[in-house]
Amino acid sequence: MTTITTTAASPGMRRRAASFLHRHAGVRLSLLLSAPLAWLGLAYLGALAALLVTAFWSTDVFTGDVVKVFTWANFTDLVTGEVYRTVALRSIGVAAAVTLIDLVVAFPMAFAMAKLASPRAQRWLVIAVLTPLWASYLVKAYAWRVMLSSDGVLGWGYGLTATVVTLSYLWLPYMILPIYAGLERLPDSLLDAAGDLGARGWRTFRTVVWPLTFPAAVAGSIFTFSLSLGDYITVKIVGGKTQLIGNVVYDNIGAANNLPFAAAVATVPVVIMLVYLAAVRRTGALENL
Template sequence: MSTTDDAFTEQRHGALTALSDLFWRRPKLLVLLLLAPPLLWLGVIYVGALLALLLQSFYAIDEFTGLVDYDVLTLKTYRELFNPANLDIIIRTVLMATTVTLASAIIAFPIAYMAARYARGKWKAMFYLAVMLPLWSSYLVKIYAWKLILAKEGILNWLFAQLHLTGLLEAYLGLPVVGGGSLSISYTGTFLVFVYVWMPFMILPTQAALERVPVNLTDASSDLGATPWQTFRHVTFPLALPGIIAGSIFTFSLTLGDYIIPQIIGSSRLFIGQAVYAHQGTAGNIPLAAAFSVVPIVIMGLYLWMAQRKGAFDAL
């Protein structure tokens, strides 16, 4: 062992040691220095940009020149949002987001339940990857895959033909609203792609919530004479609900803001995202685009507020 010197403190010098001593004496200084770069980046660049966007929505296009009038702050652009045509876009988008969210919740639940409750070891890893791969693989490739599937000469029509069900598909496409010339230019097509693309965002939180439900709770319920369905309705489902709501926040918000999916697969009628894109681009109406982009923020704010009032976050 090393020989002990009699001095209690060790003498050590150098710039780094001096800096280290300073951080030890002033731990808050270290935290501040660590936080400064990310806070500057996110706070100044990102939040600054968001505020700039918000500010834009309070300007309006001058009707004579067609240019943005930067001298007057006005609510005129927000009034424009309530034109029948624009209101139509908002309602259409919200309805689509709602149906996509409900469908995702229904399809996601069995997968999440299976992964949380029954899958073990290798199977558990398989389930995890089966959810993570589509989640992380390219958004555009996923849309492209559905363009291939839904094409007139594609695999879905081929399948219906093989099963001699082409008539059924045509009858469905003849229906109002959900139908259309073909699947790839109908609301049904848009809906399918939305559900597909956002599904993992529903599965993961639902699975996490289900994994937090103690197994002995469901055992206790069946010990008390509940049928599996009663156990599910009164024990499992209420406990999984916070996870489903967390997932719905993603599916709802992502559908509200998307502009690429309805542009590639769907009818030519606009969604909020497309309206934003069109107004800021070719139309050059940045104030209206900004006002349109405030809509999803307000709707999500209301959504989160309601979820919180229902006590959905307490269990999270």
């Protein structure tokens, strides 16, 4: 008899719970987001918190052990060390150059995909853009190393230029796809109206196309800039003696065995990206991600 009562009560409880969640959308949303937010808090924000805490520790110069005592020494060395300032500025310059190159290359490609190609061709072009992302990062980087070597097709050699070229190739799809999505939302009637009013190609681009797709371009720049800013593998493969922020972090974790200083250096690209995101927030770029 007890089993029958419990079984009968269970559907009623489920109906009441469903009715409660239906009336309280905020509670329903909180339950749906609880698991991913918990994972984000533990895996991502937790890792950043651990990184920040470690940056305020130091390393014993004799034993190599981490001394878990609060100190500003790592950040003082970063600010006062001319080498680290040069590396930071070089890293920002490389990220900006990669972003600009990808923008110049990606925009006409995305425009052709969105406005000139047929619907069937658009699907194939999107697949063609995505295809390089399916290949291994190392395979693509070493392919450029072969091409840039003295005996390679290009023969430019290794260094800063090779790093910029390789990174521009690696992150190009991340610029094409947001711009393509932005151009696809651009009504063709606006382009027709601009032509009817006598606007030539450049003026149509400057007054109609670019203002409406600028947020999409900024969204793509977030990917290319951040990925280039923190990269160190490409620099190791084709950069020669070039040093960027990622290499300084890697070298201090490995050869120098100075984890606290590596953590302090790793906060630099985080701060740069936070400033960059705050600057582009008003452009509407974050809604295009």
